[in-house]
Amino acid sequence: MIETYIGIGSNLGDRRDFCARALGLLGMLPQSRLVGSSSAYETEPVGDVGGPFLNLVARVDTDLPAWRLLLILKETELGLGRDRDRPSGPRTMDLDLLFYGDQVIQDHGLVVPHPRLHQRRFVLAPMAELAPAFRHPVLGESVASLLAALKDPHAVRCLEKPLVPWAPGGACRP
Numbered sequence: 555m556i557e558t559y560i561g562i563g564s565n566l567g568d569r570r571d572f573c574a575r576a577l578g579l580l581g582m583l584p585q586s587r588l589v590g591s592s593s594a595y596e597t598e599p600v601g602d603v604g605g606p607f608l609n610l611v612a613r614v615d616t617d618l619p620a621w622r623l624l625l626i627l628k629e630t631e632l633g634l635g636r637d638r639d640r641p642s643g644p645r646t647m648d649l650d651l652l653f654y655g656d657q658v659i660q661d662h663g664l665v666v667p668h669p670r671l672h673q674r675r676f677v678l679a680p681m682a683e684l685a686p687a688f689r690h691p692v693l694g695e696s697v698a699s700l701l702a703a704l705k706d707p708h709a710v711r712c713l714e715k716p717l718v719p720w721a722p723g724g725a726c727r728p
Contacts, residue, residue, distance in 0.1 A: 555586075555587070555615040555616060555617055556615065556616055556617070556620075556654060556655040557589075557613065557615055557653075557655055558613070558614050558615070558616055558651065558652075558653060558654050558655065559611055559612070559613055559614075559652040559653040559681060559684070559685065559688070560580060560611065560612045560613075560614055560627065560649060560650065560651060560652060561611055561648070561649070561650040561652050561668070561671070561677050561680075561681075562576050562577065562580075562591075562609065562610050562611070562612060562647075562648070562649060563597075563607045563608065563609040563610075563645075563647075563648040563650075563676070564576075564607065564608050564645065564646055564647055564648065565599060565605050565606060565607040565608070565645060566635075566645055566646045567635070567646050569607070569608040570594070570608060570717060572608075572634055572646050572647050573594060573608050573610060573647075574717050575634060576630065576634060576647055576649060577591055577610075577612060579630050579633075579634075580612050580614055580630075583614060583616065583618070583623075583626060584618070585616060585617040585618050586614050586615065586616035586617070586618060586623075587614065587615045588612060588613075588614055589613040589614065589615055590612070590613050590684060591610055591611065591612040591613070591684065591717070592610045592611045592612075592680035592681070592683040592684040593610065593680065593683060593712050593713060593716070593717070594609070594680075594712075594713045594717040595608070595609050595610065595676065595679055595680050595710050595712050595713065596608060596710075596711045596713060597609050597675070597676035597708065597709070597710045597711075598676075598708040598709040598710070599708075600674065600676070600708055607676065608713075608717075609676045609677070609680060609710075610717065611652065611677070611680040611681045611683075611684050613684060613685065620651065620657070620659055620664060620666060621661070621662075621664055623651060623654070624651050624664050627649040627650075627651060628649075630649055631647045631648065631649050634646050634647035650668050650671075651664075651668065652666075652667060652668045652671050652677065652681065653666065653667050653668075653688070653690075653691075654666045654667075656689070656691040657691065658691050658692055667690060667691060667692060672690060672693060672695075672700050672704075673704070673706060674706060674708075675701070675704055675706040675708050675710045676708065676710055678697060678700055678701040678704060679701060679710045679712070681697045681701075682697045682698045682700075682701045683712075685697060686698035
């Protein structure tokens with residue numbers, strides 16, 4: 555199985571519910587196993603996309619090919635009310651394939667690792683909580699070291715209350 559990391563974010567409607575539902579749906583992916591997730595973080599939006607986001611990162615081990623996993627993530631976004639007519643606008647759900655093992659993929663709209671993840675605190679903070687030693691396959695740096703060197707001024711605040719009460723939440727590590 556391939557160790558993958560998926561970014562989950564919402565800034566429209568009941569953000570907590572949308573993120574919890576997305577996490578539940580990731581747990582039902584075929585040929586896959588939801589291994590864990592970070593705490594939820596309330597994050598300042600990057601760009602003109604509306605109000606604050608809830609963001610977290612999930613680890614999913616899968617036998618699905620990367621392109622199939624990406625298609626399922628896009629279908630899941632639509633099922634959770636994502637408006638594809640406004641790709642940069644506010645959204646009920648945003649699912650990003652951040653890492654697909656240590657693979658580097660650039661093929662027909664599939665780009666892995668996610669091209670801007672190393673510049674975004676809202677991705678690196680939850681990712682560093684979940685897998686601080688995971689190494690970026692292009693940059694060669696651990697997620698924890700990328701976060702420590704980050705100059706992104708956007709605020710990120712870990713929520714103490716777990717996203718889903720029946721699952722162990724993250725530790726909100728700095």
